[in-house]
Amino acid sequence: MGITTYNPTSPGRRNSTVNDFAELTKHTRPEKSLCERLAKHGGRNHHGRITARHRGGGARRIYRLIDFKRDKDDVVGTVRSIEYDPNRSCHIALIVYADGEKRYILAPVGVTAGDTVASGPTVEPKVGNAMPLKNIPPGLAVHNVEMNVGQGGKLVRSAGGSARLLSRNESWAILVLPSGEMREVRVECRATIGQLGNAEHQNLRWGKAGRMRHMGRRPYVRGTAQNPVAHPLGGGEGRSGGGRHPCSPTGLLAKGGRTRSPRKTSNQRILRRRKSRRYGQLPRPKKR
Numbered sequence: 001m002g003i004t005t006y007n008p009t010s011p012g013r014r015n016s017t018v019n020d021f022a023e024l025t026k027h028t029r030p031e032k033s034l035c036e037r038l039a040k041h042g043g044r045n046h047h048g049r050i051t052a053r054h055r056g057g058g059a060r061r062i063y064r065l066i067d068f069k070r071d072k073d074d075v076v077g078t079v080r081s082i083e084y085d086p087n088r089s090c091h092i093a094l095i096v097y098a099d100g101e102k103r104y105i106l107a108p109v110g111v112t113a114g115d116t117v118a119s120g121p122t123v124e125p126k127v128g129n130a131m132p133l134k135n136i137p138p139g140l141a142v143h144n145v146e147m148n149v150g151q152g153g154k155l156v157r158s159a160g161g162s163a164r165l166l167s168r169n170e171s172w173a174i175l176v177l178p179s180g181e182m183r184e185v186r187v188e189c190r191a192t193i194g195q196l197g198n199a200e201h202q203n204l205r206w207g208k209a210g211r212m213r214h215m216g217r218r219p220y221v222r223g224t225a226q227n228p229v230a231h232p233l234g235g236g237e238g239r240s241g242g243g244r245h246p247c248s249p250t251g252l253l254a255k256g257g258r259t260r261s262p263r264k265t266s267n268q269r270i271l272r273r274r275k276s277r278r279y280g281q282l283p284r285p286k287k288r
Contacts, residue, residue, distance in 0.1 A: 005018075023107075035063065040056075069190075075098055079094070091197050111127060133190070143195065144156060180275045224239070262285060
């Protein structure tokens with residue numbers, strides 16, 4: 001993958017960069033049997049109340065059904081194409097299995113059209129293959145990691161992401177996630193070997209507000225510019241500082257503070273928290 005820059009013919013073009021999509025297979029269209037209509041809700045729940053702010057509009061998208069479980073064991077599949085997915089940052093690969101079934105998977109680095117992939121406890125530990133953590137040699141990079149057996153991959157699914165398998169015992173495997181967090185996962189949970197592609201996605205510059213609107217992101221409004229009924233920092237005579245520490249519309253502090261629930265079940269499986277840019281190494285969550 002590479003990033004394309006253009007001559008500054010306009011203010012928006014001057015500051016924007018574009019993905020060259022060199023990894024994708026040319027002249028391909030999405031597999032219709034694996035696509036669904038994606039309805040838009042504008043960040044609102046079933047009551048019509050906004051629960052996710054700054055959402056709405058954007059280009060129409062078709063959702064691709066992704067095989068996060070990778071549970072088609074001992075059947076070899078051939079990569080037909082590497083495709084763009086507007087619903088995620090990484091690319092996806094269309095797999096055609098020997099029995100004729102088609103599935104989409106997340107495309108790792110090094111997998112191209114014509115390669116073969118498989119899943120199961122007995123397959124070869126190579127890039128693109130999925131297997132339980134107890135069958136993966138320590139030290140390898142993995143992605144699409146399950147948190148519960150048979151649930152499907154939940155961890156490490158964005159562009160350029162990979163977790164490292166440090167060690168394991170009879171029951172638990174220790175992973176280092178991209179954030180730096182060290183976590184225990186059951187050895188029966190599955191993961192896919194390799195690093196996800198499109199790693200330069202984080203280096204893209206959108207350049208102008210219009211590209212964010214195409215992505216369905218509406219403008220952000222400062223709390224101090226709103227009315228007091230809409231935000232805790234709103235109101236006041238003239239330009240006021242809000243009169244309190246910066247916070248969200250619901251009162252959640254914006255400059256730090258613990259937000260992780262102490263009752264979260266997975267707290268006891270975190271061996272080391274991630275490193276924060278502001279606070280450094282975060283403390284481990286307290287056990288109940």
